[in-house]
Amino acid sequence: MYKLNLPEYTFRTKTENTKTLIFDSIRKKFVVLTPEEWVRQNFIQYLIKEKNYPQNFMAVEKQVKVNRLQRRFDLLIYQRNGTPHLIAELKAPNVKITQDAFDQVVRYNMALRVERVVVSNGMQHFACEIDYEKNSYSFLKEIPAF
Numbered sequence: 302m303y304k305l306n307l308p309e310y311t312f313r314t315k316t317e318n319t320k321t322l323i324f325d326s327i328r329k330k331f332v333v334l335t336p337e338e339w340v341r342q343n344f345i346q347y348l349i350k351e352k353n354y355p356q357n358f359m360a361v362e363k364q365v366k367v368n369r370l371q372r373r374f375d376l377l378i379y380q381r382n383g384t385p386h387l388i389a390e391l392k393a394p395n396v397k398i399t400q401d402a403f404d405q406v407v408r409y410n411m412a413l414r415v416e417r418v419v420v421s422n423g424m425q426h427f428a429c430e431i432d433y434e435k436n437s438y439s440f441l442k443e444i445p446a447f
Contacts, residue, residue, distance in 0.1 A: 302339045303394040305423035310346040327361045336393035339388075340423035343377060344391055354447040358386075366392055375410045378447075390408040398425050419444060 315331060321395070322331035323342055332338055348354040349352040360377045390406035392398065402420045402431035410418060410431070418429045418438070428441040 303423065305337060305340065305343050306321070307343050307347045307423060308351065310343060310350070312342060325361060327359050330368070336395065337391060340394060340421065341391045343423060344389065344421055345354060348378070348447075349436060352444060352446045355389075371411045374413075375407075377413065377415075384411040387417040387419060388413060388415045389421065392420075392422040393424045396422050398422055398427060398437065403427075417441075417445065 304421045313331075314334065315322050318333075323334040323338060324330070325332050325342065325345075327345060335341060345356075345359065345361070348359075349356050352440065358379045358381070360374075360379070362373050362375065363377065364373050367399040374388055377385055378387040378389075380386040387438065388406055388410055390409075392402060395404075398420055403418075406418050408431055416431060421425045426444060428444045429438045430441055431438045
């Protein structure tokens, strides 16, 4: 798989019907290992091991309703009180981070109202903090710890 701009982690994998699967510790099941999934699994481990985000506060590929449409976010992290805290949109390493990726995650956030938004393709990582009172956001120098 791709070498990412993240620390290296070890994963459980297996092959079924010529497809490689990777174990997702959040969903507690094996999923097809696509380039985007590789980024998601590495990014999750980065948040857990380097930034101290609790694994049990994470949700992966869950649906959220936005303007009466069902959408699926990549990763959502809750605060200790159960409110959404951070949403991440993850792309395959060969997918350039564009305004479209930010627009996508901001649309999801309309329903969630998180404090932080992250967009990453495993090579580049962008984090923003949202200020709802000022109706603005600011880019952060790095992904903050939990």
